[in-house]
Amino acid sequence: MRLFDPHVHMTSRTTDDYEAMAAAGIAAVVEPAFWVGQPRTHVGTFEDYFLSLLGWERFRASQFGIRHFCTLALNPKEANNPRVADGVLELLAGYLAKDGVVAVGEIGFDDQTDAEERCFAAQLRLAREHELPVLIHTPHRDKKRGTERTLALLRRLEFPPELTLVDHNTEETLPLTLAAGCWAGHSIYPTTKLDEARMVALVRQYGPERIIVNSAADWGVSDPLKVPKTVAAMREAGIAADVVETVVWKNPVRFFAQSGRLDVAEPARVDQRALFEGNSVLRGQPARVDPA
Amino acid sequence: MIPDDAAVADALSDSASGWLRDALARVTLGERGAFAAAWNACGRRLSHTAVGATSWKADEAGRALLLSSHVGTLAADAQAPFVLALYEKGELREQVALLKALAFLPGPERFAEVAASAMRSNAVDLHEAIACDNPYPAAHLPDATFNQLVLKAMFNGLSPRRVLGIERRRNPELARMVDAWVRERRLAGRAVPADVAVVLEGEADASL
Numbered sequence: 001m002r003l004f005d006p007h008v009h010m011t012s013r014t015t016d017d018y019e020a021m022a023a024a025g026i027a028a029v030v031e032p033a034f035w036v037g038q039p040r041t042h043v044g045t046f047e048d049y050f051l052s053l054l055g056w057e058r059f060r061a062s063q064f065g066i067r068h069f070c071t072l073a074l075n076p077k078e079a080n081n082p083r084v085a086d087g088v089l090e091l092l093a094g095y096l097a098k099d100g101v102v103a104v105g106e107i108g109f110d111d112q113t114d115a116e117e118r119c120f121a122a123q124l125r126l127a128r129e130h131e132l133p134v135l136i137h138t139p140h141r142d143k144k145r146g147t148e149r150t151l152a153l154l155r156r157l158e159f160p161p162e163l164t165l166v167d168h169n170t171e172e173t174l175p176l177t178l179a180a181g182c183w184a185g186h187s188i189y190p191t192t193k194l195d196e197a198r199m200v201a202l203v204r205q206y207g208p209e210r211i212i213v214n215s216a217a218d219w220g221v222s223d224p225l226k227v228p229k230t231v232a233a234m235r236e237a238g239i240a241a242d243v244v245e246t247v248v249w250k251n252p253v254r255f256f257a258q259s260g261r262l263d264v265a266e267p268a269r270v271d272q273r274a275l276f277e278g279n280s281v282l283r284g285q286p287a288r289v290d291p292a
Numbered sequence: 293m294i295p296d297d298a299a300v301a302d303a304l305s306d307s308a309s310g311w312l313r314d315a316l317a318r319v320t321l322g323e324r325g326a327f328a329a330a331w332n333a334c335g336r337r338l339s340h341t342a343v344g345a346t347s348w349k350a351d352e353a354g355r356a357l358l359l360s361s362h363v364g365t366l367a368a369d370a371q372a373p374f375v376l377a378l379y380e381k382g383e384l385r386e387q388v389a390l391l392k393a394l395a396f397l398p399g400p401e402r403f404a405e406v407a408a409s410a411m412r413s414n415a416v417d418l419h420e421a422i423a424c425d426n427p428y429p430a431a432h433l434p435d436a437t438f439n440q441l442v443l444k445a446m447f448n449g450l451s452p453r454r455v456l457g458i459e460r461r462r463n464p465e466l467a468r469m470v471d472a473w474v475r476e477r478r479l480a481g482r483a484v485p486a487d488v489a490v491v492l493e494g495e496a497d498a499s500l
Binding site for chain 1: 380381408409412413414436437440443444447469472473475476480
């Protein structure tokens with residue numbers, strides 16, 4: 001069974017992670033543009049970040065047999081910085097048209113400020129213009145209220161629920177997300193957010209329809225193998241193989257395929273002789289080359 | 293308050309306190325380049341020793357004194373942009389010192405954006421510097437930002453008792469947010485800190 005991690009910040013991870021993910025069956029990832037841990041002070045650093053998600057990171061993933069796609073956006077936290085927010089929104093209009101961009105994201109609420117709502121709404125409009133789905137972050141703090149505000153804004157702007165993936169759900173928010181007709185993402189984390197056992201219980205209760213699982217691994221203490229580990233937990237709990245496959249492959253494929261830019265029909269073929277702008281991921285090791 | 297020069301000197305060696313006295317004199321006179329040079333050097337020149345029984349360390353207090361003197365030499369309309377740029381381009385210890393000094397600079401209400409940015413920080417040192425033992429949030433932040441600051445402090449395992457002025461600023465919306473957070477933690481099978489009562493209205497705590 002091929003696995004899909006539809007929310008993982010690979011820029012923050014190592015080649016060891018890529019190797020372990022590929023060995024565990026992960027064949028495709030989506031990397032959302034997000035907060036890099038501290039505030040950026042120039043619009044230009046966002047542009048270079050977007051370019052690295054479209055360029056070097058996609059190449060790096062390919063060197064380990066993983067298909068890499070990205071979502072681009074101004075993240076909710078930095079929507080609060082008036083010195084970069086509008087400049088980044090202007091940049092986005094150009095970058096959302098690129099190949100490999102399979103949604104607008106992460107957008108949504110963090111502190112639930114007016115500035116966040118304004119940028120969130122503007123990016124929902126950009127998604128409509130570019131005929132892209134959206135990946136929505138829900139806040140860590142005051143999560144239920146943040147999710148309710150998110151769903152209310154989507155309704156007010158008449159954004160199609162089938163093009164909406166609301167992420168980081170918990171037991172409290174999942175029923176709201178599903179009732180709104182949206183896809184529901186779940187981030188499995190070592191200590192916060194959800195763990196594997198709670199995810200198993202949610203799949204048992206709600207079934208696989210519109211349910212998606214990710215690692216949301218980033219520069220913090222997180223685990224890029226949480227999708228395969230959740231698969232193991234679901235199997236151990238006796239959840240049927242087709243249900244598991246729906247959650248960890250078919251659903252994310254269906255959701256992001258709505259962009260018209262998701263190509264996962266063929267498994268990626270590794271050729272580590274390849275260079276990206278003259279750079280290789282190798283440091284003197286023999287190149288792995290899969291047969292054509 | 294920022295500890296005064298004498299209190300800071302008491303926490304320092306003679307050579308370090310001499311260096312600080314000299315640097316402060318240059319900065320107060322508006323000598324070109326003096327502030328930037330001293331501000332950057334405090335971490336190496338001054339110790340991290342606590343200043344008396346205060347929540348300040350010697351390097352933080354030294355930086356706060358330098359900043360407060362330097363801001364006084366700037367034109368009024370240049371002060372807020374200067375403080376914002378100093379914060380954004382600062383290293384972690386510099387940012388901590390600046391946040392602790394914020395409430396004691398002239399026209400402190402002008403620095404709410406700096407405080408809000410620190411409140412959102414994932415660097416726990418920065419969040420703690422603005423949220424804990426600091427009079428700035430209760431004095432100058434609007435409810436929505438103040439409430440997020442308290443909730444984030446609790447997320448980070450910091451006691452809301454350390455948020456100065458909490459008893460004066462707690463409000464029904466904050467109580468709702470904390471209440472929802474307590475429920476979420478119970479659902480996830482995680483421990484709920486005992487001092488949540490401090491922010492829930494109607495549960496005034498005599499120890500405050």
